[in-house]
Amino acid sequence: xxxxxxxxxxxxxPFPWRGVVLAMVLGVGAGCWGDRTRTPKPGPGAxxxxxxxxxxxxxxxxxxxxxxxxxGDPYPAIGVAVVTSRLSTSSEAAIALGALTASRLAAxxxxxxxxxxxxxxxxxxxxxxxxxxxxxxAVRAALLTPxxxxxxxxxxxxxxxxTRVADASTLPAWSCKNEPFVLSPTPPWTxxxxxxxxxxAHGTGRVTIGVVGVRSVAxxxxxxxxxxEAWPPAPRTNAPASVAETTAVVASPDPxxxxxxxxxxxxxxxxxVAAAAGLHRGTLGARLGLLDAPxxxxxxxAVAHPEGGCVAVELDLSPGELGEHAxxxxxxxxxxxxxxxxxxxxxxxxxxxxxxxxxxxxxEEAAERAAWWLATVDAAAGRSPFTLVAEPGPxxxxxDLDLAMKRARTDLAGSAxxxxxxxxxxxxxxxxxxxxxxxxxxxxxxxxxxxxAVAHAxxxxxxxxxxxxxxxxxxxxxVLVHGPRREGESxxxxxxxxxxxxxxxxxxxxADPHHLSTAQAGLLRASELDASRxxxxxxxxxxxxxxxxIHPLGSSDALARASxxxxxxxxxxLLSGPMxxxxxxxxxxxxxxxxxxxxxxxxxxxxxxRGCAREIATKPKPGTYALERTSxxxxxxxxxxxxxxxxxxxxxxxxxxxxxxxxxxxDRALAGAAREWGVRVVGPRESLAIVVRVSGSNVSLDPAVxxxxxxxxxxxxxxxxxxxxxxxxxxxxxxxxLRDPAxxxxxxxxxxLEDRARSATDGTLRGLADEAFRPEGLLLVALRPPSGRxxx
Numbered sequence: 007x008x009x010x011x012x013x014x015x016x017x018x019x020p021f022p023w024r025g026v027v028l029a030m031v032l033g034v035g036a037g038c039w040g041d042r043t044r045t046p047k048p049g050p051g052a053x054x055x056x057x058x059x060x061x062x063x064x065x066x067x068x069x070x071x072x073x074x075x076x077x078g079d080p081y082p083a084i085g086v087a088v089v090t091s092r093l094s095t096s097s098e099a100a101i102a103l104g105a106l107t108a109s110r111l112a113a114x115x116x117x118x119x120x121x122x123x124x125x126x127x128x129x130x131x132x133x134x135x136x137x138x139x140x141x142x143x144a145v146r147a148a149l150l151t152p153x154x155x156x157x158x159x160x161x162x163x164x165x166x167x168x169t170r171v172a173d174a175s176t177l178p179a180w181s182c183k184n185e186p187f188v189l190s191p192t193p194p195w196t197x198x199x200x201x202x203x204x205x206x207a208h209g210t211g212r213v214t215i216g217v218v219g220v221r222s223v224a225x226x227x228x229x230x231x232x233x234x235e236a237w238p239p240a241p242r243t244n245a246p247a248s249v250a251e252t253t254a255v256v257a258s259p260d261p262x263x264x265x266x267x268x269x270x271x272x273x274x275x276x277x278x279v280a281a282a283a284g285l286h287r288g289t290l291g292a293r294l295g296l297l298d299a300p301x302x303x304x305x306x307x308a309v310a311h312p313e314g315g316c317v318a319v320e321l322d323l324s325p326g327e328l329g330e331h332a333x334x335x336x337x338x339x340x341x342x343x344x345x346x347x348x349x350x351x352x353x354x355x356x357x358x359x360x361x362x363x364x365x366x367x368x369x370e371e372a373a374e375r376a377a378w379w380l381a382t383v384d385a386a387a388g389r390s391p392f393t394l395v396a397e398p399g400p401x402x403x404x405x406d407l408d409l410a411m412k413r414a415r416t417d418l419a420g421s422a423x424x425x426x427x428x429x430x431x432x433x434x435x436x437x438x439x440x441x442x443x444x445x446x447x448x449x450x451x452x453x454x455x456x457x458x459a460v461a462h463a464x465x466x467x468x469x470x471x472x473x474x475x476x477x478x479x480x481x482x483x484x485v486l487v488h489g490p491r492r493e494g495e496s497x498x499x500x501x502x503x504x505x506x507x508x509x510x511x512x513x514x515x516x517a518d519p520h521h522l523s524t525a526q527a528g529l530l531r532a533s534e535l536d537a538s539r540x541x542x543x544x545x546x547x548x549x550x551x552x553x554x555x556i557h558p559l560g561s562s563d564a565l566a567r568a569s570x571x572x573x574x575x576x577x578x579x580l581l582s583g584p585m586x587x588x589x590x591x592x593x594x595x596x597x598x599x600x601x602x603x604x605x606x607x608x609x610x611x612x613x614x615x616r617g618c619a620r621e622i623a624t625k626p627k628p629g630t631y632a633l634e635r636t637s638x639x640x641x642x643x644x645x646x647x648x649x650x651x652x653x654x655x656x657x658x659x660x661x662x663x664x665x666x667x668x669x670x671x672x673d674r675a676l677a678g679a680a681r682e683w684g685v686r687v688v689g690p691r692e693s694l695a696i697v698v699r700v701s702g703s704n705v706s707l708d709p710a711v712x713x714x715x716x717x718x719x720x721x722x723x724x725x726x727x728x729x730x731x732x733x734x735x736x737x738x739x740x741x742x743x744l745r746d747p748a749x750x751x752x753x754x755x756x757x758x759l760e761d762r763a764r765s766a767t768d769g770t771l772r773g774l775a776d777e778a779f780r781p782e783g784l785l786l787v788a789l790r791p792p793s794g795r796x797x798x
Contacts, residue, residue: 063228067236069213071228072376075221082138082219084130085373087381089212089312091124092243097186099203100126102195105164110148122184124312127378129370138227149208153201162194179394182269182316184309209240216376218369264323267394268343271316275382277351278315282308284350292514293342296609299327299335314385319343333402337410345418422608424586426754427597434490436500437590437751440508441477441484442580446554447620454553455529455560456576457483462525464511467518472507478558480690482755485511497592498599505600509607516574526565533562536635540789543633544644547785549693550624556689582609584616588755590747623692630786642701643788645714647778649694656763658687658694660732661774664724667735671717680710704790718779729768
């Protein structure tokens with residue numbers, strides 16, 4: 007048996023290395039015959055691409071030979087593959103003919119025969135001093151000599167020793183993994199029936215050969231095989247396949263685990279190998295962990311079959327986590343596996359898969375692989391995927407699982423992602439912003455800052471070769487990923503790579519509590535700074551009960567109380583809600599490639615409606631709120647003017663521009679009266695506010711505040727000239743901001759890339775200013791040095 011990353015069982019018959027590995031299985035045997043010595047344990051590393059490809063040689067009326075010339079091997083080897091598919095209902099032909107051949111080769115040193123579901127393989131290592139020609143003659147005679155009566159009894163002993171009987175519903179899984187199972191005990195073979203079966207299988211069309219060794223020896227063995235006597239024909243038949251594609255359930259009273267096997271047939275064997283390699287490197291285990299009933303991977307096996315290939319993925323589900331929704335949750339896991347296998351098979355590199363399939367660590371393994379791979383052909387038509395629960399688990403009705411599988415596949419077929427793209431050919435990098443458009447809308451006093459912690463943890467946990475940053479605003483939370491295209495990388499491949507970084511970062515943020523706790527600690531340290539304390543106080547009074555609507559980084563009180571489970575729950579909630587991707591790239595279609603990758607990471611449940619949960623904003627209470635600095639420093643004050651609910655953010659920014667700018671109203675009023683000043687718009691649409699920040703000495707702060715009040719009072723009577731100036735200031739500000747692609751992609755995400763305030767009238771702006779800047783509606787937060795401390 008040939009398994010990449012396999013280790014011998016006691017007795018020398020290897021089985022797949024259980025775990026999430028690339029298992030290129032050229033038929034997984036349930037048993038093997040033949041005297042043999044214990045072989046060294048192969049390592050899991052992939053073979054070097056420098057090894058030679060197979061040289062396939064053909065001759066009329068003789069089996070084809072795949073020659074692998076490998077210098078440095080201590081001995082040559084011969085491998086033979088015999089295809090028995092469509093000759094019996096399950097593995098009867100492979101088991102019986104394998105037993106016959108093993109019995110005949112018992113005297114050949116180290117020969118091994120391994121049956122599989124639809125064929126069997128022979129490997130013959132040719133030790134020092136052993137004549138290659140004589141060894142091949144023994145193999146040829148074992149295959150072509152008619153069956154004698156005296157051979158039947160020993161064959162039946164071997165058949166009974168190796169045969170395992172499977173339930174009809176589990177047979178598809180064993181056939182995918184190419185393990186030799188039968189549906190019922192095989193009746194005793196007679197000389198006539200065994201001979202008829204031998205003639206049907208041991209001939210050209212069903213036998214292929216592999217030879218491995220140094221060039222001179224490999225060539226001589228190949229010449230001996232192809233120059234010998236002609237073989238009888240044994241063409242493959244067009245009889246129906248013995249295994250029906252089905253979805254089946256085996257119920258068991260054992261409550262410990264539900265073992266699920268998901269198998270997917272591929273038209274070409276190389277697609278199965280490529281898919282398993284992609285699953286091994288990819289995201290399947292992490293995605294399964296995000297489900298309501300998390301799946302735990304047990305094994306990934308890729309098999310080259312005589313017709314096409316198959317990938318089998320085995321996982322365990324806990325009955326306690328399945329609960330009363332067992333069918334739908336099993337189906338969700340199975341459909342997710344099917345999706346990943348399909349995508350990896352489509353994107354895999356078949357050339358590399360073909361190369362791996364012809365290689366083995368030891369000469370006899372390489373020879374066997376080369377022979378079996380040579381026996382594979384493309385399937386005439388793709389076989390449908392099937393899923394089965396094959397080991398202990400709760401009782402699940404077949405019709406319930408069938409219906410749940412249809413729903414789960416339909417749900418996965420659709421996209422849960424809103425896409426926005428802008429083509430910017432010639433830019434040095436692709437910029438991708440993935441996040442929730444709900445922002446901090448679901449946060450209250452008790453969890454203010456949880457979303458920020460998730461975004462910062464996601465950015466911290468990503469280790470891929472791309473730049474990733476947290477992105478946290480009141481109306482969007484996620485990650486910003488950017489990076490240049492790699493040499494030889496396609497535009498779509500570039501988008502998929504960065505999209506996988508973003509999707510993976512958000513999806514598995516809860517898998518490592520260390521990243522969450524580190525992000526939490528960092529936000530707590532930042533919240534202790536005086537400036538952050540003052541702004542947090544401003545957020546509390548501007549948006550009562552929802553401070554993170556104004557200050558998305560949250561409050562120290564909530565962050566200090568946050569548990570790892572609570573933060574991980576917020577991460578899952580983000581992925582379960584609406585998600586949006588914005589992309590600046592070479593072409594707009596890149597966003598489709600990115601979206602397909604990101605969709606694999608999103609939590610999708612049949613029938614779930616994705617929406618943003620946001621409570622009705624509470625009106626702020628005007629007044630003055632004072633804080634004392636923890637250390638010396640300048641005094642500062644925030645003067646906030648809440649805007650009416652539903653105010654267009656573009657109009658709010660235009661009103662702020664009417665106050666700002668060089669030689670603007672604030673500039674003229676505060677020159678010489680304060681050290682620093684500025685104006686900005688904060689909050690989501692429900693709680694927008696214009697905030698003026700002024701800093702200076704403690705003595706000058708109160709006069710500066712009065713000047714700000716005077717500027718706001720005057721602004722309530724804006725005219726056309728003021729509007730024109732505001733539009734110029736706003737245009738210049740946006741021009742400067744648009745130089746930054748990070749700002750452009752953020753505005754693309756929020757739908758603010760185009761400035762819709764250009765059509766505003768002076769009457770519209772004046773009406774907003776008149777309502778917003780009423781003296782009785784203003785609120786102030788002042789941060790002053792400790793009493794009695796000298797001012798700089």
